Amino acid sequence: MFQKVGDAEFVRGEHEVLKLWDQQAIFAKLRQKIAGKQPWSFLDGPITANNPMGVHHAWGRTYKDTFQRYWAMNGRDLRHQNGFDCQGLWVEVEVEKQLGLGAKSQIEAYGIDKFVHTCKQRVLKYAAIQTEQSIRLGYWMEWDDPQQLRKLAAAIGTDETVEFSPPKLPETVIRDTAEAIVAKLGNPDWGGSYFTFSTENNETIWTFLKKCFERGKVYRGHDVMPWSGRGGSAYSQMEVADGRKLTVHRSCFVRFPLVREERQTVVAGQDQEYLLVWTTTPWTLTSNVAAAVNPELEYVKLRSKRDGGIYYFAKDNLDFQRLAKEYKEGFGRPEWMWPAGVPKLKTIGQFFKEIGGYEIEGTLKGAEMIGWQYLGPFDDLPAQTIAGGVPCDPQLEQKNGVSCHRVIDGGRDFKGSANVVAGEGTGIVHIAPGCGDVDHQLGKAAELVGIAPLGEDGRFIEGFGEFTGREATDPATIDLVLTRLKERQLLVADEKYPHIYPFCWRTGDELVFRLVDEWFINMDWREEIMQVTDQIRWLPDSIQGGEREREWLTNMRDWMISKKRFWGLALPIWVNPEDPTDFDVMGSLAELKTRAVEGWAEFEGHTPHKPWIDLVKIRSEKTGAVLSRVPDVGNPWLDAGIVSFSTLGFNTHPDYWRKWYPADLVTECFPGQFRNWFYSLLSMGTMMNWDRTEDPVEKRPFKTLLGHRLVMNEAGKPMHKSDGTAIWFEEAAEQIGVDTMRWMYLAQNPSLDLRFGTRHPDQPVTLETVKGPTNLTIDGVATHRVTSTPADETRRMVMIPLWNSYAFFVNYARLDEFDPTAPQVPVANRPEIDRWLLSNLQALISGMRTAMEDYNSSEAARLAATFIDDLSSWYIRRNRRRFWRSKDANDQDKLAAYQSLHTVLVTLTKLLAPMVPFLAERMYQNLVRSHESSHENGHENGHESGQAAGTGNPAEVPESVHLCDYPTPDLALLDLDLNESMSAAQTVVALGHKLRDDADRRVRQPLPELRISTSSLLQREAIERLSDLIREELNVKQVTVCDSLADIVKYVYKANLKTLGPKYGKLLNLLREKLPGVDGRLMEPLRAGQSVRVTLDGHEIELEPADVQVGTEQATGWVCTDDRGIQLALSTELTPELLREGMARDFIRRVQQLRKDASLEIESRIRIAYQTDEPLVAEMLIEWGELIRGETLADQIESMGSISTAMEEVVVGEAKVHISIEIV
């Protein structure tokens, strides 16, 4: 027996389904069902286990779950492995906050071992939280028990023995220290989520780096990198992009005196020549080494009238309006408007005018200036005269900073654009190879010494006089520089200069450019990676992912893999402290053990992390020296990029790896990932396989990538944690409902931002969760109201109509005691509309399969929504009466209706199960499981498509919809002609409603006749076939299909430009204008499918039916319209009989509304009382009383002499009537 169905209560239903899955261990049964089948390999991109999930995480996780469920229902084996990203600065940042540590030195004082333990604990804590949240989302993965993860977290850093049962071996109890267990989480034998801090993950990166080393790609490099003083670390190219801000610097114009001959004394004043240079970072002038020009640019020789000094700079810059556009329009983002309080910038010409005017004495090419020597502004600093520069380059020991001061060619970048251009500056660029990226490269090319002024803390090192110890970015430092320049009469002007500048994404501090030595992978094998990239399908097409990835690969620099921090991959590079060129890379812990000369015993028993791994020393095979590990940790994208090897057991379970590599699908939020995760996966896949195969197809780590954009608030703006607008996962889940959210994500075009909803930080709310009411999130944040228009729309358009269709079926099936196991009425004997519904269902099944296999969930959602709409507002609405006819065991038509609808609903639950797993489960449990399973086989046989069809297998009906097979289309039931016909009929009905609207005739008022004419035979047949339906639907007494509506309608013939254009070309305009004016009688054969010949302005034109489009215009006594070749005319004539019938239907409708208002049961019988002064009403009741009583289940209709208080005034036809009802 079906259970009675009431309001949907989606969220409460989800809670019940979660309990059901849990109690009956449905997921475990699914794992059993698919074990050993053909694999479908999904690779999860690790989620950072550092914070709770927000709604933005749920989008990708919905894709991941949906496609995995889909393939599981198709009988494919899956690994169901989630991943957590565990190592890196982002965890350190939070742990620093948690422990109140502000600088690297404080961490060292606290103890790196304790710090690293806390990092591990934090990761385990948030892994547990994210696991619980994911389960709430319905994300089916082989999860670790969150309580076990918490237990492990608590025991980290202690010697106590912890008991642990892995997800794959629930009966087994592992006893070991927390550290030892945690190091092995997620291995193929244990199952459960993978953690990138696991020893296998770290060790597989060692394998990768070893391969790089063997190919000679690992090197230690000096480079000028963005550096954070407080963070004590360089930032990679990938990270800097995320931290740019608009800021105001004090920039200055400085003059460098030229020296034309040796030992020339420089005296400010008449005829002294200067290079005019400009910089936004005055502190770098301390480390100036050279000045660069563009040889092709024209420079001007300007004499200042004040002291007769001569200045050189780019001619175009004299009157160049600097930042003129930015002054008006800002810097490219709404929040980057010109800062208040910063005046408009002056031109260089203006500066000279303000100090007494100038004269132009001539121009010259930059090429002529190359080689000129000058005096630097801070040549008195010791660093400027140290041989070989700072740090000393042994190759350049005969030079120092001062001796390098000359004008050089600024050169071109790798794209061929000049490094020095006219514009913002002066066309002469101050070069400090120790303080700038381009400067560094130019310096190397020109064999200049470098002067690197800053230490790891971002302060000046020894050798910089009064600057030593000062912070480069401190405004007081800038002031000091400017003061000294002024004293030396070198400062021409200074100003406030706004620009976009990199900041540290974690401390918010300004970054400086600092010469660092870091470890790099030489990426000169980028071509190999591109070939792999080309073998991958990048979805969605519209974002051109393959091209984006190629672009990154083309332009990227060498990969900086080191970071001077504490928590992360221990880079397996051991180096000679005396000689940086003497280094070796370890490919595994086993190799390290055989090479170790000290420290192994102390290290053993710990994970390969700092500080323990640093104890191990090895001996150089080259020099015999003792090598120490570089103190750095690794770039975290190494951790995430290796997972297609580490989690598949590349080193430890090679058969397993071969079975599951490459992944069929990866899916991730794409902004940023082309240079991050996708990049590291691709490059690591390429390198790991380089010695195995030449074929890029075999190297690729994944076959298809599905990217999606970002989740925004409803206004399309980013949501921020800081201002309370970021929506936490459970807030959305418990207020909006998880199925609804999932549908929103799946229906969204992945190439566009999803405007999810709005969080109201001023409206606290109590959430009803599975565990009871709460007003805090899992992480202790107060919960607030979340509104979402797209969610409301999804519920209104999809979820509620589906639920109501289901409720309609169940509630009538209960009343009627419908037995789903009764023998099936043969489909051929069912009414046309049932066959249409079943045919449409087959079209839906194949459409959804195609869409899902193409990872196009938005198409799948669209198809399903259209079907649900057809089901609810067409099939059920049209067929209601078949369900509520009186009980009659032999009513085959009624049985057919129940069977058709039941089949459709059951199939729908399976089709939708991957998308809305909760709702599908609830419906399935009632539609299928509420009956004894032994009966189900009979029902599932016959015309029902799906796994049970025709098998006669006495096995039980699956316990859960998620243990069913995904439906396959039954082509015997697919009737495309019928689908077309119904679509034509639906068009006719829509047009008919429009006509009624035009004529101001409500649908309850019957009208005498509808005439239809079509241009195609197919449509004509379709309409004839479905004319009864059209008649009922439009409430007309007669539907007539005619050859012509000529007697009531005037036809209009228009040229079909698409077919006539190619035939007649220039004559087309004539045709378009004249054709509608041709005598209609000449054109009539066209509507019968024959060609005609007409003469227009002397041109003989042959017209085929396809060349002409027939429309209708103006009618007499009728209203008419046309669309898609169908013409309709509706008679609006009303007879007294028709009027009375219309009133009767009004009367019925009003009574039904009263029944509903009184919440009567469907089967309750009533008595109707009415009062009216209109005699027409009484006449109508005599004629139609029996129908009214039947329709409204009324035993009697009584006329009352007066109006009672229970009565409501209603309008019937044009008459006012007072009506009341009461239960008999």
Place this chain on the structure above:
RNA sequence: GGGCGUAUAGCUCAGUUGGCUAGAGCGCAGCUCUGAUAAAGCUGAGGUCCGUGGUUCGAAUCCACGUACGCCCA
């Protein structure tokens, strides 16, 4: 500065190899249907298809230039 992309109704977006009177959803107004559903359906108002030029019988669509915005890279 370079590369890629986008520009269509108040908002969010479709619009096929060039074809008629440019569409949908939301919002707004009106009407209608309802014995499952205050769910929905229909109708209407609302458009410089970013601008200018070109190709063509014909351009939202193709081409060129410009403008604005987005993303990526410098």
